[in-house]
Amino acid sequence: xxxxxxxxxxxxxxxxxxxxxxxxxxxxxxxxxxxxxxxxxxxxxxxxxxxxxxxxxxxxxxxxxxxxxxxxxxxxxxxxxxxxxxxxxxxxxxxxxxxxxxxxxxxxxxxxxxxxxxxxxxxxxxxxxxxxxxxxxxxxxxxxxxxxxxxxxxxxxxxxxxxxxxxxxxx
Numbered sequence: 612x613x614x615x616x617x618x619x620x621x622x623x624x625x626x627x628x629x630x631x632x633x634x635x636x637x638x639x640x641x642x643x644x645x646x647x648x649x650x651x652x653x654x655x656x657x658x659x660x661x662x663x664x665x666x667x668x669x670x671x672x673x674x675x676x677x678x679x680x681x682x683x684x685x686x687x688x689x690x691x692x693x694x695x696x697x698x699x700x701x702x703x704x705x706x707x708x709x710x711x712x713x714x715x716x717x718x719x720x721x722x723x724x725x726x727x728x729x730x731x732x733x734x735x736x737x738x739x740x741x742x743x744x745x746x747x748x749x750x751x752x753x754x755x756x757x758x759x760x761x762x763x764x765x766x767x768x769x770x771x772x773x774x775x776x777x778x779x780x781x782x
Contacts, residue, residue: 627675657713672687716773734758
């Protein structure tokens, strides 16, 4: 097994652990649900084939569903996030995106690239998650409020993780 495979398996385990045992037990008014586990899909290498992207997204979402007792909402939202990721990558692409060894991170591509990339994917994931959870368009504004607040908190956690884990390389 190569290092990227082991790194991504460890990332999956750590993010599921953090999500299930820490973030799901945080009570932020019952209206805000930070979902740091989506960082797994954000950080998958650019070279990940489409089928592996969907399979990895499924495993992550299903793992969170199993531990939280949900009925597939995390799985559905995370697989959809993995499905639209290539389109979002094309939308926010830069000239350095696909150089060998470049990771989808602040360290390798900077905040200019990472901000729109992560904001789009997290917002897409959270919108789908909260609509599927409620399954009523009559609560559109409540869902929109939860989506925006939860996305903001999730993005803050993701950005903090980027700052802590992916420090700039020394030149």
